[in-house]
Amino acid sequence: xxxxFAFFIAIFLLASAAVIGLWMSGNLPGIGQGKSxxxxxxxxxxxxxxxxxxxxxKGETVTDADFKGKLLLMFFGFTNCPDVCPTEMQTISLVLxxxxxxxxxVVPVFVTVDPERDTxxxxxxxxxxxxxxxxxxxxxxxxxxxIKKKYRVYSQKQNEDDPDFYLVDHTSFTYLMGRDGDLIxxxxxxxPAEEMASKIREQL
Ligand code: NI
Numbered sequence: 001x002x003x004x005f006a007f008f009i010a011i012f013l014l015a016s017a018a019v020i021g022l023w024m025s026g027n028l029p030g031i032g033q034g035k036s037x038x039x040x041x042x043x044x045x046x047x048x049x050x051x052x053x054x055x056x057x058k059g060e061t062v063t064d065a066d067f068k069g070k071l072l073l074m075f076f077g078f079t080n081c082p083d084v085c086p087t088e089m090q091t092i093s094l095v096l097x098x099x100x101x102x103x104x105x106v107v108p109v110f111v112t113v114d115p116e117r118d119t120x121x122x123x124x125x126x127x128x129x130x131x132x133x134x135x136x137x138x139x140x141x142x143x144x145x146x147i148k149k150k151y152r153v154y155s156q157k158q159n160e161d162d163p164d165f166y167l168v169d170h171t172s173f174t175y176l177m178g179r180d181g182d183l184i185x186x187x188x189x190x191x192p193a194e195e196m197a198s199k200i201r202e203q204l
Contacts, residue, residue, distance in 0.1 A: 048175065048183045050150040054111070054143055057123040057136035064181055071106045071184075071203055072177035073196070076153045078114035078168045079126040084189060085110075086130075088172060093131040094193035095200070102204055108134045113155035113170050115144045151175060176200065 053063045073092060077085035089110060096103040110127055112118035115138045118126075123136030138144070148155065155170035172189040176199060184203060187196055 048151055048186075049177055049181055052143065052147045052150070054137040054139035054147065055120055057120050057127055057138075059120040062135075062137070067107055067109075068181060069179050071179060071200060072109055072175070072181075073106055073200070074109045074111060074151070074175040074177060075172075076111045076113050076148065076151065076155070077170060077172070078112055078155075079118050079122055080114070080165075080167070081170075082167070084170075084172045088174060088189060089127075089130040089134070091191075091193050091196070092134065092174065095196045096131055096133060098193055098197040099200060102201065103133065105204055106200060109137060110134055111137045111144075111147060113144065113148060113153065114157075114168050115139055115141055117164075176203075178203065 049064075051064050053061060056062045073095065075085070075088050075092065077088070079085070092108050096106070096108060099106065108131065110123070112123065118136075118138050120136070120138060123138050127134040127136040139147075147153075153171050153173075155168050158167045158169055160166050174187040174189075174191070174196070176184040176187070176196075178184050185199060187199075
């Protein structure tokens with residue numbers, strides 16, 4: 001692996017760890033104790049989630065209303081991610097396998113934080129590499145920044161001077177949203193597929 005690449009991965013991992021640390025300690029603005037058990041929305045904690053209008057990996061406009069009645073397993077990242085995003089998408093694909101027929105109750109969603117490069121075509125290739133059920137969502141810069149705000153997602157472009165090969169530092173939580181669009185729980189990066197699947201089964 002080339003040294004510069006390794007360097008950026010190291011920076012990315014450090015930054016992720018810092019953000020997770022802040023998040024765990026409850027010091028990140030807007031996030032309370034989302035990782036607690038069961039219904040984890042605490043009084044006084046700003047709501048996570050809300051309306052959105054984005055473009056799916058087939059190029060169609062979709063809104064939060066299109067997903068009502070299903071559980072959503074949502075992850076935010078970017079298709080050029082060297083490590084965290086592919087790993088988490090693999091985990092989500094394992095969750096779906098683990099759920100078997102019950103997976104029909106869950107829509108796995110990958111939302112890009114890099115809409116500039118992640119066109120619907122690129123999203124289609126990316127999601128297909130992990131599981132046919134995964135819905136890729138992209139959109140305008142404004143629409144993406146709006147949904148990021150609603151899910152308290154942090155992301156920051158790195159080495160931005162290179163328009164093709166920049167990385168994006170980003171939070172790496174997986175959100176389990178209820179059939180009504182309310183947050184059920186947040187999984188931090190690295191939670192095993194079995195654990196996610198059993199949490200989902202509680203909602204069936
Ligand atoms: Ni990533």
